[in-house]
Amino acid sequence: MNMSSRWIEQILHPSVPEGRLHETLEQSRQGLQVPxxxxxxxxxxxxxxxxxxxxxxxxxxxxxxxxxxxxxxxxxxxxxxxxxxxxxxxxxxxxxxxxxxxxxxxxxxxxxxxxxxxxxxxxxxxxxxxxxxxxxxxxxxxxxxxxxxxxxxxxxxxxxxxxxxxxxxxxxxxxxxxxxxxxxxxxxxxxxxxxxxxxxxxxxxxxxxxxxxxxxxxxxxxxxxxxxxxxLGLQQMLLQNAEQVGQLNDVYVRHARPYVIGYALSAGALAITPVPTLGLPLVIAAQGQMFRSIASIYGLPLTRRSVYEVFSAVGIGGLSIGFGARELAKLVPGWGAVVSGLSTAAITYALGMTLCFYYAKTRQGAAFTPAMLKAVYKEHLQQGRELLKQRFK
Ligand SMILES: Nc1nc2c(ncn2[C@@H]2O[C@H](COP(=O)(O)OP(=O)(O)OP(=O)(O)O)[C@@H](O)[C@H]2O)c(=O)[nH]1
Ligand SMILES: [Mg+2]
Structure with a gap:
């Protein structure tokens, strides 16, 4: 199984038990010093x-x-x-x-x-x-x-x-x-x-x-x-105007985006956990939670196909934009390398917003292409870095 299909499997079926994830998310918040x-x-x-x-x-x-x-x-x-x-x-x-x-x-x-x-x-x-x-x-x-x-x-x-x-x-x-x-x-x-x-x-x-x-x-x-x-840049996290949500401006994204930000911060905090071998499965489990939250906000099922389409549009190349080649290399064999908190948070944010776009289009019955998903991902990866950098200083 290649790396991205393992990732997708983990998103759909987290290897981390729910209780443990819940506990860990809680702990990650403490490390984040929520204002x-x-x-x-x-x-x-x-x-x-x-x-x-x-x-x-x-x-x-x-x-x-x-x-x-x-x-x-x-x-x-x-x-x-x-x-x-x-x-x-x-x-x-x-x-x-x-x-x-x-x-x-x-x-x-x-x-x-x-x-x-x-x-x-x-x-x-x-x-x-x-x-x-x-x-x-x-x-x-x-x-x-x-x-x-x-x-x-x-x-x-x-x-x-x-x-x-x-x-x-x-x-x-x-x-x-x-x-x-x-x-x-x-x-x-x-x-x-x-x-x-x-x-x-x-x-x-x-x-x-x-x-x-x-x-x-x-x-x-x-x-x-x-x-x-x-x-702390809170204003940019909480405002929901064109600058923040771009073409995704609808009632669902308004509701979903704060959750995406919350999970992105958790994922970033989990990535820099002191026990690196646990870090990555937890990051992915948090992303899985985020995906399920988004799906429930849009009232659409989270299927293998939806996750697969988002991931393949973004591509392993897309993911490596965030992680950096060296980090990615460390990450593939053992899932356990220490990655940067901000990169992980920004990737998680971008994945979440891309899934929002995917569901928005699906709801509207509008056509979209992998290139469009990729563009949304890229835009939000950049935005995620800007948005979350103060929290990972
Ligand atoms: N016009 C005006 N009305 C306000 C303003 N702030 C609050 N209100 C109104 O005043 C009432 C009380 O406001 P709340 O925000 O509920 O006040 P609160 O301090 O939370 O009240 P408690 O929870 O009862 O302590 C509501 O009817 C508000 O709509 C304001 O800046 N301007
Ligand atoms: Mg009150």
Whole structure:
């Protein structure tokens, strides 16, 4: 059996038992240091809306995705617990009578990487929030702190006032453009965070029916602030526009791509496992899981033929683009050579996106050629390297 047919067999029938793979995927996530955003704010301040906007999930998906991690705190792992490449912690109940957040704060301090404090722009009862942040600052003086001021339109003079365009809150321009009540309120709030070394961003993430345009006002500014504090390239992983998905732009790929990224990161982490002889079968088993996930998202079966068509279009030559000739040579006889994490992740990403393309075309009943598959693979191999390089530094 040649190398690529062995690979295909392993994709379809992993030699790694499911329990073991599950466990290993879990471990690989730990090695990856999945970033955790901690959303701290009062009830109804807009925490869930931020997660929804950043991940492109629906309100229901976010609502159902939360699972409890302490008595009062919940966590949302995106896109799923097993494939997460970003996590959100939500500390609930801040400012509610009888709730002492000390324990939750201690627990979250051990988990998070970026603290996002979410406050409504017109809210001036910030004592509970401020005292929580001071507690956190005592143990984590170095942590990036982003204060997100939400619901800007609550400070607009009338119901028909529209958002100021272009978005002026990233610099001092807003001082002359912003409605006076809102401006005053934003300033008073910012003043209260003095000495806490915070960065501020103003947003208004409304729902369809609210009638504001755009629905996610300040979305880019929020990303800019996040990337400035935590430069992990998350924006490129989470955005789903033409630049990221190219010709694959449909509802299925929107759903599938985060899983592809999650599995690609796992595969990359598994490739650099300290036990190299175990590494490659695990990488391929992870790719197999990814293929099955994609198939189920597209509602199409994962057949030998589909895997074979993708692999043969990409070709062993295609695969070697990622691995490099020397690595490939090491890899063929024993399956066990140490390969680079980033290459493996990028190959996995490209394979996943190529399978998405394959299924998209199959669903549409549209014709496609091996050359088209190959082109998709090549494009996404390049993109995968760019996208994932920060995680494999
Ligand atoms: N207009 C506007 N509405 C917002 C904004 N953020 C949140 N909302 C609305 O305010 C309500 C509460 O927002 P959520 O995102 O659920 O707030 P939360 O902090 O998660 O609330 P809890 O989970 O109850 O603590 C929802 O109806 C949102 O649509 C915002 O920036 N602008
Ligand atoms: Mg919520």
């Amino acid at each position: 955790v955003f901690w959303l701290l704010g009062k009830t109804q301040s807009g925490k869930t809306s931020i997660i929804q906007a950043l991940t492109g999930s629906s309100r229901a998906e976010v609502g159902e995705g939360f699972r409890p991690c302490t008595l009062r705190s919940v966590i949302f792992e995106f896109p799923s617990a097993e494939t997460a490449f970003v996590r959100f912690l939500d500390t609930r109940g801040l400012g509610e009578a009888g709730y002492d957040p000390t324990e939750d704060i201690a627990w979250c301090c051990g988990q998070a990487h970026l603290l996002m404090v979410v406050i409504k722009a017109m809210d001036h009862q910030l004592d509970a929030v401020l005292s929580a942040i001071r507690q956190i600052r005592d143990t984590r003086p170095e942590w990036p702190l982003l204060v997100v001021q939400t619901c800007l339109h609550e400070g607009y003079p009338g119901k028909t006032t529209e958002h100021i365009q272009p978005y002026p809150y990233s610099d001092d321009r807003h001082a002359s453009l912003c409605p006076p009540d809102l401006l005053r309120s934003l300033r008073v709030q910012r003043e209260q965070f003095k000495g806490l070394n915070a960065r501020f961003v103003a947003i208004d993430f409304t729902q369809e029916g609210d009638g504001y345009s755009p629905a996610y006002y300040g979305f880019d500014a929020l990303w800019t602030a996040i990337e400035a504090e935590l430069p």
